[in-house]
Amino acid sequence: MQFSIADVACAAARALPGGWGVKRGDWGVSATLFSGSRSFRLYVDEHGDLCLDYERPADERLPEVMPRGVGVYHGGSFFEAARPGEGLHALSGKIASAVESAVTGTLVEIPKPTTPMALANAHAEHGPALSYPITGRLSCHSAGHHTPAAATHMVSYLGLTLPACDNHRAHAVDAARELHDLS
DSSP: OOOOHHHHHHHHHHHSSSOOEEEEOGGGSEEEEEETTEEEEEEEOTTSOEEEEEOOOTTOOOOSOOSTTEEEETTEEEETTOOGGGOHHHHHHHHHHHHHHHSTTOOEEOOOOSSHHHHHHHHHHHOSEEEEEOOSOOBOSOTTOSSOOBOOEEEEETTEEEEEOGGGHHHHHHHHHHHHHHO
């Protein structure tokens, strides 16, 4: 089955939460994924590498850790050893994971990991910021509640986890990132 770069971008946009769109480049050899003010250009460079360029605000940085097989350079990311033979579904999944990892504050929701190794593997596959549901009785990390609020999720930044309610998951990513950087 043959497909174009634009087909990969369209499939990735469908996999991303939050209403991403795609603008196809000429001949389907490039495409731009966009949502609000964010945009990512997908193309194959002169070396045959699948690349995803990202124009980001000056105060935003690319994450230090991207999903497995994704390299980072000053303009965005590239997909090491990505080839059309992997198929449309696999390639679009890689693109969607890289976009989610690059967008500040975006959490990738995963099933609850059963071991620390499972959490580490999830980070390697999906990026630095993950969230998973919890069933235990933990309180949200935030002091912004007048009375203790039940946490509904654990938020993990590269393995450093904090409990959070639905309203404070983005704040938990920021706090976990700061704690991780201090350790």
